[in-house]
Amino acid sequence: xxxxxxxxxxxxxxxxxxxxxxxxxxxxxxxxxxxxxxxxxxxxxxxxxxxxxxxxxxxxxxxxxxxxxxxxxxxxxxxxxxxxxxxxxxxxxxxxxxxxxxxxxxxxxxxxxxxxxxxxxxxxxxxxxxxxxxxxxxxxxxxxxxxxxxxxxxxxxxxxxxxxxxxxxxxxxxxxxxxxxxxxxxxxxxxxxxxxxxxxxxxxxxxxxxxxxxxxxxxxxxxxxxxxxxxxxxxxxxxxxxxxxxxxxxxxxxxxxxxxxxxxxxxxxxxxxxxxxxxxxxxxxxxxxxxxxxxxxxxxxxxxxxxxxxxxxxxxxxxxxxxxxxxxxxxxxxxxxxxxxxxxxxxxxxxxxxxxxxxxxxxxxxxxxxxxxxxxxxxxxxxxxxxxxxxxxxxxxxxxxxxxxxxxxxxxxxxxxxxxxxxxxxxxxxxxxxxxxxxxxxxxxxxxxxxxxxxxxxxxxxxxxxxxxxxxxxxxxxxxxxxxxxxxxxxxxxxxxxxxxxxxxxxx
Numbered sequence: 333x334x335x336x337x338x339x340x341x342x343x344x345x346x347x348x349x350x351x352x353x354x355x356x357x358x359x360x361x362x363x364x365x366x367x368x369x370x371x372x373x374x375x376x377x378x379x380x381x382x383x384x385x386x387x388x389x390x391x392x393x394x395x396x397x398x399x400x401x402x403x404x405x406x407x408x409x410x411x412x413x414x415x416x417x418x419x420x421x422x423x424x425x426x427x428x429x430x431x432x433x434x435x436x437x438x439x440x441x442x443x444x445x446x447x448x449x450x451x452x453x454x455x456x457x458x459x460x461x462x463x464x465x466x467x468x469x470x471x472x473x474x475x476x477x478x479x480x481x482x483x484x485x486x487x488x489x490x491x492x493x494x495x496x497x498x499x500x501x502x503x504x505x506x507x508x509x510x511x512x513x514x515x516x517x518x519x520x521x522x523x524x525x526x527x528x529x530x531x532x533x534x535x536x537x538x539x540x541x542x543x544x545x546x547x548x549x550x551x552x553x554x555x556x557x558x559x560x561x562x563x564x565x566x567x568x569x570x571x572x573x574x575x576x577x578x579x580x581x582x583x584x585x586x587x588x589x590x591x592x593x594x595x596x597x598x599x600x601x602x603x604x605x606x607x608x609x610x611x612x613x614x615x616x617x618x619x620x621x622x623x624x625x626x627x628x629x630x631x632x633x634x635x636x637x638x639x640x641x642x643x644x645x646x647x648x649x650x651x652x653x654x655x656x657x658x659x660x661x662x663x664x665x666x667x668x669x670x671x672x673x674x675x676x677x678x679x680x681x682x683x684x685x686x687x688x689x690x691x692x693x694x695x696x697x698x699x700x701x702x703x704x705x706x707x708x709x710x711x712x713x714x715x716x717x718x719x720x721x722x723x724x725x726x727x728x729x730x731x732x733x734x735x736x737x738x739x740x741x742x743x744x745x746x747x748x749x750x751x752x753x754x755x756x757x758x759x760x761x762x763x764x765x766x767x768x769x770x771x772x773x774x775x776x777x778x779x780x781x782x783x784x785x786x787x788x789x790x791x792x793x794x795x796x797x798x799x800x801x802x803x804x805x806x807x808x809x810x811x812x813x814x815x816x817x818x819x820x821x822x823x824x825x826x827x828x829x830x831x832x833x834x835x836x837x838x839x840x
Contacts, residue, residue, distance in 0.1 A: 338690045338710055339688075339728075340640075340665035340688055340690070340708065340710070340728060341462040341463045341464050341640075341665060341666075341688075342462065342463035343426065343427050343458065343462065343463060344427070344456050344457070344458040344461045344462060344463065344465070344466035345362060345364070345368070345371075345424045345425065345426045345427070345454075345458065345466070346371060346463045346466075347456075347461075347462070347463040347464060347465065347466030347467030347468075347469075347470060348360070348422065348424040348454040348456060348466050348467065348470040349362065349371045349375075349387055349424065350463070350467050350504050350505055350506050350507075351422075351467050351470040351471045351474065351504060351533050351557075352386070352387070352420075352422040352424075352454075352470070353375060353385055353386055353387060353505055354503075354504045354505045354533035354534045354535070354536075355420070355474075355532075355533045355535075355536055355537070355538055356535055356536065356537050357417075357418050357419045357420075357537065357538075358386065358418055358419060358420045358421075358422065358538060359386045359387070359388065359412050359416050359418040359420070359421050359422070360386065360387045360388070360421070360422045360423075360424060361387075361388050361389075361390050361405070361408055361409055361412065361421060361422070361423045361424070362387055362388070362389050362390065362424055362425075362426065363390045363392065363401065363405055363423060363424065363425045363426070363429045363436065364389055364390070364391070364392060364425065364426040364428060364429050365391065365392040365393070365426075365428050365429065366389075366391055366393075367428075368389075368426040368428055368429075369389035369391075371385070371387055372384075372385040372387050374506075375387075375505060375506060377731065378506060378729075378731055378734050379505055379506065379734065380734065380736075386416070386418070388408060388412055390404060390405050390408040392428075392429050392432070401429075401432065401434055401439070402434070402438075402439055402442070405423065405436070405439045405443070406439055406442050406443045406446075409421055409423065409439075409440070409443035409447060409451055410443055410446045410447055413443075413446075413447040413448060413449050413451075417448070417449070418449050419449050419450065419537065419538050419539060420449055420450045420451075420452060420474070420538050421443075421447065421449060421450070421451045421452070422452050422453075422454055422470070422474075423436060423439065423440055423451070423452070423453050423454065424453075424454040424456070425458060426458065427458045427459065430458045430459070436453050437453050437455075439453075440452060440453045450477075450538075452473070452474070452477060454466075454470050454473065455469075455473060456469050456470060462668075464556040464557065464640070464666065465668060467504065467556070467557045468556065468557050468558065468559060468560045468561075469560060471501075471502075471532070471533055471557060471558065471560070471561050472560035472561045472564055474533070474538065474541070475532070475541055475544070475561050475564065475565075476564055478538050478539075478541040478542060479541060479542060479544065479545070479568070481542075482541075482542035487542055488542055488545065489542070489543060489545070489546055491546070492546055492547070492548055492598075493527060493529060493546050493547065493548070495525070495526075495527050496525065496526045496527070496548045496595045496598075496600055496602070497526060497527040497528065497529040497546065497547045497548050498521055498526050498527070498528060498529060498547055498548065498549055498550070498551050498591075499529050499530045499531075499532065499544050499547045499549075499550045499551070499565075499571075500514065500517055500518075500521075500528060500530070500531045500532075500551050500553070501532055501550055501551065501552050501557075501558035501561050501562055502532075502552055502553060502554045502556075502557040502558030502561075503531055503532070503533070503534040504533060504534055504557060505534065506727075507554070507557075507727075508640075508643065508725075508726055508727045508729055508733065508741075509733075509735075509739060509740060509741050510534065511534070512735075512738055512739050512740040512741075513553065513740045513741055513742040513743075513746065514531060514534065515738070515740065516740035516742050516743040516745055516746055517551070517553065517578070517742055517743060518531075519743070519745075520578070520588075520742075520743045520744075523607065524588065524591065524602075524604060524607065525602070526548075526591070526595075529543060529544065529546055529547035530543060530544055530547070532544075532561075544565065544569075544571075545565070545569040545571065547571065548572075548594070548595060548598055549571060549572045549573065549574055549591070549594045549595070550562045550565055550566075550571055550572070550573045550574070551573075551574050551575075551591075552573060552574070552575045553577050553578065553642075553742060554577070554642045555575070555577070555640075555641040555642045555645075555666075555669065555672065556640055556641060556642060556666065559575065562575065572594045572597070574587060574590045574591055574594060576590055577642050577645075577646050577742070578742050578743055578746075579642075579643075579646035579647075579650065579741055579742055579746060579747070579750065580618075580646060580649060580650040580654055580747055580750065581612055581616060581618055581619050581622075581654060581744075581747050582649070582650075582653060582654060583646065583649065584611075584742075584743060584744060584746075584747065585608045585612065588604050588607070588608055589604065589608070591604070592604045611744045615744060616744040616747055616748060617748045617751070618654070618744075618747035618748050618750070618751045619747075621751050621755075622654055622655055622656075622751070626755070627655060627656075627751075627755070628656075630655060630656065630657055630754075630755065630758060631655075631656040631657070632656065632657075632658055633657050633658065633703045633704070633758060634657075634658045634659075634660050634700070634701075634702045634703050635651055635657050635658070635659055635660065635702050635703060635704045635705065635706060636659070636660055636661045636662075636663075636696070636697050636700060636702040636704075636705050636706070636707070636711075637651065637659055637661070637662045637663070637681070637705075637706045637707065637725075638661075638662075638663040638664070638665075638685070638693055638705075638706075638707040638708065638711050639663075639664065639665075639706075639707055639708055639711075639725055639726025639727075640664060640665065640666055640726045640727060641664050641666045641669055641672065641673050641676075642726075643725045643726035643741070644662060644663065644664050644673070644677070644707075644725070644726060645662070645664075645673055645676040645677050646741075647706050647725050647750070647754075648662040648676075648677045648680050648681055649676075649677070649680050650750060650754070651680075651706070651754065652680035652681065653680065655751070655754060657754075658682075659677075659680055659681035659682070660681065660682050660683065660700045660702055661681060661682065661683045661684075661685055661696060661697075661700060661702075662677040662680070662681040662683075662684055662685070663684065663685030663686065663687065663693060663696075664685075664686060665687065665688045666686075667686055667687070667688060670686040673686065674686070690710050690714075693707075693710075693711070693714070694714045697711070697714055697715075697718065697720070698718055698808075698812075701720075701808065701809060702720060703720070703721075703758055704720065704721050704722065704723065704754075704757045704758045705720055705721070705722040705723070705757075706722070706723045706724075706725045706754070706757065707722060707724070707725065707726065708724065708725075708726050708727060708728050708729065709724055709728050709729055709730050709733070710728060711724075712724055718808065719808070721757050721758060722757065723753045723754065723756075723757035725741075725753070789815050789818055789819065789823075789824065789825070789826060790824065790825045790826070791825070791826045792825055792826065792827040792828070794827055794828040795825075795826045795827045795828050795830065795831055797828070798828045798831050798832075799811060799814075799831065810831075810835075813834060814826060814830065814831050814834040814835075817830070817833070817834035817837060818830055818834070
């Protein structure tokens with residue numbers, strides 16, 4: 333077992349709570365000790381919610397440990413059913429309370445007797461799955477529950493909608509720009525003449541889930557959440573799925589062409605090529621900018637990309653094939669889906685890194701010395717320490733990544749936003765020049781670009797003085813090469829004389 337001080341994806345119960353609190357009129361009961369009940373505060377703060385988050389903690393305390401949880405959990409479920417009148421109550425333990433090995437399914441069955449709404453246990457292994465995997469499984473479980481319930485009652489509608497229609501699957505609370513992406517996808521579907529049948533789970537009613545089979549196809553824009561639900565719908569209702577993320581000019585066009593093929597296979601005759609051509613050549617600013625002199629200044633610049641599967645893969649391809657930027661490393665923390673990610677990005681980067689260890693990622697960035705990083709807030713912190721600019725493109729995220737303004741990442745407007753993010757993340761030549769002339773923020777003494785704590789070398793006062801005379805954009809490389817020179821020769825302290833010797837020996 334390894335102690336981690338940073339987690340890229342949260343524990344499983346966070347994923348379940350994200351799904352439950354995304355639906356309308358669904359309440360979640362979290363069976364957990366005090367300390368595990370931070371979800372309400374986190375969601376209210378990050379989403380700037382005006383309403384209370386519909387999650388109640390059924391606290392595991394010493395009395396519960398002495399007598400068992402059943403009476404308390406059942407009472408809490410029945411009480412919330414009576415007070416809130418939800419359509420569904422979802423019960424979830426946390427990693428901590430799962431240690432008790434209680435029969436929570438029996439608790440739900442007991443509570444269902446006295447509850448008017450439905451009661452369901454989130455059936456997720458809290459030791460095996462993380463937040464994203466649990467969210468995917470919880471959404472699938474809820475959709476399957478209500479479709480099978482409707483089937484038993486004979487309430488499933490027959491046939492498809494008259495016009496081509498789509499279910500957009502995977503839009504959730506606390507998702508990275510999910511609400512803006514959803515708006516852009518709805519706009520894109522309207523431009524294509526496609527009706528939006530349902531959007532789940534964000535702001536959807538569980539009572540409307542029975543309408544999902546009426547759609548002509550399912551769109552799953554995020555690899556992390558929605559795939560299991562789409563696979564279930566394809567098996568049970570023969571519903572085709574479009575799972576190409578429409579990020580960037582190229583993949584947005586690929587997504588639209590896949591939608592065209594799916595719709596025409598069901599008897600329609602649509603041609604979206606004129607729309608793609610118009611958007612690419614005349615409407616989207618991203619395609620024009622990629623050919624402009626400004627973007628040419630980025631050609632050959634080096635970058636590192638790290639994040640979840642969806643955003644890291646999309647950014648890697650956009651940087652490489654749409655903007656001519658050299659991706660040194662593309663990585664993801666979604667280790668459970670490493671094969672998919674590797675297949676997506678291997679042709680567009682020098683190296684693929686699959687890891688949940690932020691120290692490994694930090695050291696890789698320090699060694700590669702990219703001109704810019706595109707990652708999570710953790711990579712942003714790494715970039716600040718290394719004096720490398722970073723654009724945040726994936727969760728984990730801070731409140732600053734929940735903008736009040738309209739900033740989608742998907743569709744043609746999303747392409748514009750991504751180009752802005754990419755371009756503005758690089759420190760351009762003139763900015764470097766001005767920083768060197770006027771000092772700017774580059775006044776740190778002996779900036780280090782080695783993230784791991786393996787070096788026990790010291791720098792003398794005259795050594796640091798000479799190091800600080802070196803321009804900031806190469807200082808880190810000089811420092812590392814000098815330390816390697818000293819370490820190879822068992823030199824404990826680096827003086828100005830050692831720095832000069834290292835320069836002569838290795839050309840630092």
